[in-house]
Amino acid sequence: MSIHAPIGVYDSGLGGLSILQDLQRELPYEHFLYVADSAHLPYGERSSDYVRERALTIARFFVDRGVKAMVVACNTATTAAATLMREHFPDLILIGVEPAIKPALALTRAGNVGVLATAGTLRSASFRRLCESLAEGRRIVTVACPSWVELVEQGEAHPDMQGRVDTLIAEPIRKLLAQGVDVLVLGCTHFPFLRDRIASHVPEGISVLDTGVAVARQTRRRLAAAGLLAPEDGTVPEFSLSVLSSSGETEAISLRVSHLLRQPVRVAQLAAAYC
Ligand code: DGL
Numbered sequence: 001m002s003i004h005a006p007i008g009v010y011d012s013g014l015g016g017l018s019i020l021q022d023l024q025r026e027l028p029y030e031h032f033l034y035v036a037d038s039a040h041l042p043y044g045e046r047s048s049d050y051v052r053e054r055a056l057t058i059a060r061f062f063v064d065r066g067v068k069a070m071v072v073a074c075n076t077a078t079t080a081a082a083t084l085m086r087e088h089f090p091d092l093i094l095i096g097v098e099p100a101i102k103p104a105l106a107l108t109r110a111g112n113v114g115v116l117a118t119a120g121t122l123r124s125a126s127f128r129r130l131c132e133s134l135a136e137g138r139r140i141v142t143v144a145c146p147s148w149v150e151l152v153e154q155g156e157a158h159p160d161m162q163g164r165v166d167t168l169i170a171e172p173i174r175k176l177l178a179q180g181v182d183v184l185v186l187g188c189t190h191f192p193f194l195r196d197r198i199a200s201h202v203p204e205g206i207s208v209l210d211t212g213v214a215v216a217r218q219t220r221r222r223l224a225a226a227g228l229l230a231p232e233d234g235t236v237p238e239f240s241l242s243v244l245s246s247s248g249e250t251e252a253i254s255l256r257v258s259h260l261l262r263q264p265v266r267v268a269q270l271a272a273a274y275c
Pocket of ligand 1: 016041075076121149190
Protein backbone atom coordinates (compact mmCIF):
# COMPACT_ATOMS: atom_id res chain seq x y z
CA MET A 1 0.00 0.00 0.00
CA SER A 2 1.41 3.41 -1.03
CA ILE A 3 1.36 6.48 1.20
CA HIS A 4 0.38 8.36 -1.99
CA ALA A 5 -2.82 6.33 -2.50
CA PRO A 6 -6.07 8.32 -2.14
CA ILE A 7 -8.49 8.13 0.79
CA GLY A 8 -11.96 6.94 -0.28
CA VAL A 9 -14.91 8.87 1.15
CA TYR A 10 -18.45 7.64 0.64
CA ASP A 11 -22.03 8.70 1.30
CA SER A 12 -25.45 7.99 -0.17
CA GLY A 13 -25.22 11.44 -1.74
CA LEU A 14 -23.68 14.83 -1.05
CA GLY A 15 -23.93 14.91 2.76
CA GLY A 16 -20.55 13.24 3.18
CA LEU A 17 -19.01 16.34 1.60
CA SER A 18 -19.44 17.94 5.04
CA ILE A 19 -17.09 15.28 6.42
CA LEU A 20 -14.80 15.68 3.41
CA GLN A 21 -14.35 19.38 4.29
CA ASP A 22 -13.15 18.44 7.78
CA LEU A 23 -10.90 15.74 6.33
CA GLN A 24 -9.34 18.24 3.91
CA ARG A 25 -8.70 20.68 6.77
CA GLU A 26 -7.16 17.96 8.97
CA LEU A 27 -5.23 16.22 6.17
CA PRO A 28 -4.31 18.88 3.57
CA TYR A 29 -1.59 16.71 1.99
CA GLU A 30 -3.91 13.84 1.08
CA HIS A 31 -5.80 12.96 -2.11
CA PHE A 32 -9.50 12.15 -1.77
CA LEU A 33 -11.76 10.05 -3.95
CA TYR A 34 -15.39 10.81 -3.08
CA VAL A 35 -18.27 8.54 -4.14
CA ALA A 36 -21.87 9.78 -3.95
CA ASP A 37 -24.24 6.84 -4.36
CA SER A 38 -26.85 9.26 -5.71
CA ALA A 39 -28.72 6.69 -7.82
CA HIS A 40 -29.67 4.85 -4.61
CA LEU A 41 -30.43 7.63 -2.15
CA PRO A 42 -32.04 8.28 0.29
CA TYR A 43 -30.49 5.46 2.30
CA GLY A 44 -32.55 6.51 5.31
CA GLU A 45 -35.71 5.29 3.58
CA ARG A 46 -34.20 2.00 2.31
CA SER A 47 -34.08 -1.37 4.04
CA SER A 48 -30.88 -2.20 5.91
CA ASP A 49 -30.23 -5.09 3.49
CA TYR A 50 -30.34 -2.66 0.58
CA VAL A 51 -27.90 -0.27 2.28
CA ARG A 52 -25.56 -3.16 3.20
CA GLU A 53 -25.49 -4.35 -0.40
CA ARG A 54 -24.61 -0.85 -1.65
CA ALA A 55 -22.00 -0.28 1.05
CA LEU A 56 -20.24 -3.55 0.16
CA THR A 57 -20.30 -2.63 -3.54
CA ILE A 58 -18.72 0.77 -2.90
CA ALA A 59 -16.14 -0.78 -0.55
CA ARG A 60 -15.28 -3.22 -3.36
CA PHE A 61 -14.82 -0.24 -5.70
CA PHE A 62 -12.45 1.49 -3.27
CA VAL A 63 -10.45 -1.70 -2.74
CA ASP A 64 -10.22 -2.19 -6.52
CA ARG A 65 -8.98 1.41 -6.83
CA GLY A 66 -6.32 0.78 -4.16
CA VAL A 67 -7.37 3.41 -1.60
CA LYS A 68 -5.37 3.45 1.63
CA ALA A 69 -8.45 4.01 3.81
CA MET A 70 -12.21 4.33 3.45
CA VAL A 71 -14.28 6.86 5.37
CA VAL A 72 -17.95 5.89 5.47
CA ALA A 73 -19.21 9.48 5.70
CA CYS A 74 -22.78 8.33 6.28
CA ASN A 75 -24.40 7.46 9.61
CA THR A 76 -27.02 5.26 7.94
CA ALA A 77 -24.44 3.16 6.08
CA THR A 78 -22.17 2.96 9.14
CA THR A 79 -24.93 1.75 11.46
CA ALA A 80 -26.23 -0.76 8.88
CA ALA A 81 -23.03 -2.03 7.33
CA ALA A 82 -19.75 -1.18 9.13
CA THR A 83 -19.49 -4.58 10.84
CA LEU A 84 -20.17 -6.43 7.61
CA MET A 85 -17.71 -4.29 5.64
CA ARG A 86 -15.00 -5.01 8.22
CA GLU A 87 -15.73 -8.74 7.88
CA HIS A 88 -15.54 -8.63 4.07
CA PHE A 89 -12.50 -6.34 3.87
CA PRO A 90 -10.44 -7.05 7.00
CA ASP A 91 -7.32 -5.35 5.57
CA LEU A 92 -9.07 -2.10 4.69
CA ILE A 93 -8.69 0.78 7.15
CA LEU A 94 -12.33 1.74 7.66
CA ILE A 95 -13.56 4.76 9.58
CA GLY A 96 -17.29 5.16 10.18
CA VAL A 97 -19.54 7.95 11.43
CA GLU A 98 -21.96 7.64 14.32
CA PRO A 99 -24.18 10.28 15.98
CA ALA A 100 -22.27 12.21 18.69
CA ILE A 101 -24.23 10.73 21.61
CA LYS A 102 -21.29 10.54 24.02
CA PRO A 103 -20.22 14.22 23.75
CA ALA A 104 -23.89 15.24 23.86
CA LEU A 105 -24.46 13.37 27.12
CA ALA A 106 -21.32 14.93 28.56
CA LEU A 107 -22.69 18.37 27.69
CA THR A 108 -26.36 18.21 28.68
CA ARG A 109 -27.39 19.90 31.91
CA ALA A 110 -31.07 19.15 31.45
CA GLY A 111 -30.37 15.43 31.05
CA ASN A 112 -32.21 15.42 27.72
CA VAL A 113 -30.46 15.03 24.37
CA GLY A 114 -32.15 15.32 20.96
CA VAL A 115 -30.96 13.41 17.91
CA LEU A 116 -31.84 14.39 14.33
CA ALA A 117 -31.01 11.60 11.89
CA THR A 118 -32.47 9.34 9.19
CA ALA A 119 -35.14 6.75 9.96
CA GLY A 120 -32.61 4.05 9.00
CA THR A 121 -30.08 5.23 11.61
CA LEU A 122 -32.67 5.66 14.34
CA ARG A 123 -34.17 2.18 13.98
CA SER A 124 -30.81 0.41 13.65
CA ALA A 125 -29.66 -2.02 16.32
CA SER A 126 -26.28 -0.33 16.60
CA PHE A 127 -27.85 3.10 17.32
CA ARG A 128 -30.09 1.53 19.97
CA ARG A 129 -27.08 -0.19 21.55
CA LEU A 130 -25.09 3.06 21.54
CA CYS A 131 -27.92 4.87 23.37
CA GLU A 132 -28.54 2.05 25.85
CA SER A 133 -24.88 1.74 26.75
CA LEU A 134 -24.38 5.48 27.36
CA ALA A 135 -27.68 6.96 28.56
CA GLU A 136 -27.43 6.09 32.30
CA GLY A 137 -30.83 7.52 33.12
CA ARG A 138 -30.62 10.48 30.74
CA ARG A 139 -33.24 10.78 27.98
CA ILE A 140 -32.34 10.53 24.31
CA VAL A 141 -35.21 11.69 22.09
CA THR A 142 -35.09 11.35 18.32
CA VAL A 143 -36.68 12.74 15.17
CA ALA A 144 -36.20 11.48 11.60
CA CYS A 145 -35.77 14.29 9.05
CA PRO A 146 -35.88 12.84 5.50
CA SER A 147 -36.79 16.24 4.08
CA TRP A 148 -33.50 17.73 5.34
CA VAL A 149 -31.61 15.22 3.19
CA GLU A 150 -33.74 16.23 0.19
CA LEU A 151 -33.10 19.89 0.93
CA VAL A 152 -29.32 19.47 0.82
CA GLU A 153 -29.47 17.30 -2.31
CA GLN A 154 -31.75 19.64 -4.25
CA GLY A 155 -30.96 23.04 -2.77
CA GLU A 156 -33.34 25.67 -1.47
CA ALA A 157 -33.93 27.10 -4.94
CA HIS A 158 -35.42 23.82 -6.22
CA PRO A 159 -39.12 24.21 -7.17
CA ASP A 160 -40.12 21.40 -4.73
CA MET A 161 -38.68 23.44 -1.86
CA GLN A 162 -40.35 26.78 -2.61
CA GLY A 163 -42.01 28.21 0.46
CA ARG A 164 -41.37 25.06 2.54
CA VAL A 165 -37.82 25.51 3.77
CA ASP A 166 -38.49 27.30 7.05
CA THR A 167 -41.25 24.89 8.09
CA LEU A 168 -39.14 21.86 7.13
CA ILE A 169 -36.27 23.07 9.30
CA ALA A 170 -38.30 24.44 12.21
CA GLU A 171 -40.70 21.54 12.79
CA PRO A 172 -38.30 18.74 13.92
CA ILE A 173 -36.37 21.20 16.11
CA ARG A 174 -39.58 22.41 17.74
CA LYS A 175 -40.56 18.80 18.55
CA LEU A 176 -37.25 18.17 20.32
CA LEU A 177 -37.19 21.47 22.21
CA ALA A 178 -40.72 20.76 23.44
CA GLN A 179 -39.26 17.71 25.20
CA GLY A 180 -36.74 19.80 27.12
CA VAL A 181 -33.55 18.92 25.23
CA ASP A 182 -30.60 21.30 25.58
CA VAL A 183 -28.23 19.50 23.17
CA LEU A 184 -29.06 18.68 19.55
CA VAL A 185 -27.04 16.04 17.70
CA LEU A 186 -26.86 16.27 13.91
CA GLY A 187 -26.82 12.50 13.30
CA CYS A 188 -26.77 12.66 9.50
CA THR A 189 -23.88 14.00 7.46
CA HIS A 190 -26.19 16.06 5.25
CA PHE A 191 -27.30 18.24 8.16
CA PRO A 192 -24.15 20.32 8.81
CA PHE A 193 -24.87 22.00 5.45
CA LEU A 194 -28.05 23.37 7.06
CA ARG A 195 -26.22 24.70 10.12
CA ASP A 196 -27.06 28.39 9.55
CA ARG A 197 -30.70 27.59 8.88
CA ILE A 198 -30.84 25.34 11.96
CA ALA A 199 -29.15 28.00 14.12
CA SER A 200 -31.91 30.49 13.33
CA HIS A 201 -34.44 28.15 15.02
CA VAL A 202 -32.34 27.23 18.04
CA PRO A 203 -32.49 29.48 21.12
CA GLU A 204 -29.30 30.57 22.89
CA GLY A 205 -27.88 28.05 25.34
CA ILE A 206 -28.77 25.02 23.17
CA SER A 207 -25.71 23.24 21.71
CA VAL A 208 -25.68 21.72 18.22
CA LEU A 209 -23.13 18.93 17.65
CA ASP A 210 -21.80 17.08 14.63
CA THR A 211 -18.96 14.61 14.16
CA GLY A 212 -16.86 15.90 11.24
CA VAL A 213 -13.83 17.06 13.23
CA ALA A 214 -13.74 13.89 15.37
CA VAL A 215 -13.92 11.69 12.25
CA ALA A 216 -11.13 13.65 10.56
CA ARG A 217 -8.88 13.31 13.64
CA GLN A 218 -9.65 9.60 13.89
CA THR A 219 -8.72 9.19 10.21
CA ARG A 220 -5.39 10.91 10.86
CA ARG A 221 -4.73 8.65 13.89
CA ARG A 222 -5.53 5.48 11.92
CA LEU A 223 -3.32 6.48 8.98
CA ALA A 224 -0.48 7.53 11.28
CA ALA A 225 -0.67 4.23 13.18
CA ALA A 226 -0.41 2.34 9.88
CA GLY A 227 2.48 4.54 8.65
CA LEU A 228 0.31 5.70 5.73
CA LEU A 229 0.11 9.50 6.14
CA ALA A 230 1.17 11.36 2.99
CA PRO A 231 4.44 13.28 3.52
CA GLU A 232 3.66 16.63 5.16
CA ASP A 233 6.52 18.39 3.42
CA GLY A 234 4.89 21.70 2.52
CA THR A 235 3.72 20.72 -0.97
CA VAL A 236 -0.07 20.65 -0.83
CA PRO A 237 -1.33 18.76 -3.92
CA GLU A 238 -2.85 21.09 -6.51
CA PHE A 239 -5.59 18.67 -7.53
CA SER A 240 -6.55 16.60 -4.55
CA LEU A 241 -10.21 15.69 -5.07
CA SER A 242 -12.09 13.46 -7.53
CA VAL A 243 -15.85 13.06 -7.19
CA LEU A 244 -17.83 10.18 -8.70
CA SER A 245 -21.56 9.50 -8.61
CA SER A 246 -23.56 6.35 -9.31
CA SER A 247 -26.19 8.57 -10.98
CA GLY A 248 -25.90 9.58 -14.64
CA GLU A 249 -27.08 13.13 -13.86
CA THR A 250 -23.52 14.36 -13.51
CA GLU A 251 -24.23 17.89 -14.81
CA ALA A 252 -26.78 18.69 -12.11
CA ILE A 253 -24.71 16.95 -9.43
CA SER A 254 -21.57 18.88 -10.44
CA LEU A 255 -23.47 22.13 -9.88
CA ARG A 256 -24.64 21.04 -6.41
CA VAL A 257 -21.19 19.78 -5.39
CA SER A 258 -19.57 23.02 -6.59
CA HIS A 259 -22.16 25.02 -4.64
CA LEU A 260 -21.68 23.02 -1.41
CA LEU A 261 -17.86 23.01 -1.59
CA ARG A 262 -17.67 26.59 -2.90
CA GLN A 263 -15.27 25.63 -5.66
CA PRO A 264 -15.80 24.30 -9.20
CA VAL A 265 -15.89 20.48 -9.22
CA ARG A 266 -16.67 18.23 -12.20
CA VAL A 267 -18.40 15.03 -11.15
CA ALA A 268 -17.87 11.89 -13.27
CA GLN A 269 -19.98 8.76 -13.34
CA LEU A 270 -18.92 5.70 -11.38
CA ALA A 271 -18.20 2.65 -13.58
CA ALA A 272 -21.40 0.70 -14.35
CA ALA A 273 -20.18 -2.41 -12.52
CA TYR A 274 -20.48 -0.54 -9.19
CA CYS A 275 -23.77 1.27 -9.89
N1 DGL B 1 -25.98 11.23 4.83
C1 DGL B 1 -26.57 10.09 5.34
C2 DGL B 1 -26.37 9.85 6.83
O1 DGL B 1 -25.45 10.38 7.42
C3 DGL B 1 -27.81 9.48 4.78
C4 DGL B 1 -28.83 10.31 4.04
C5 DGL B 1 -29.80 9.43 3.26
O2 DGL B 1 -29.39 8.97 2.18
O3 DGL B 1 -30.91 9.20 3.74
O4 DGL B 1 -27.10 9.10 7.42
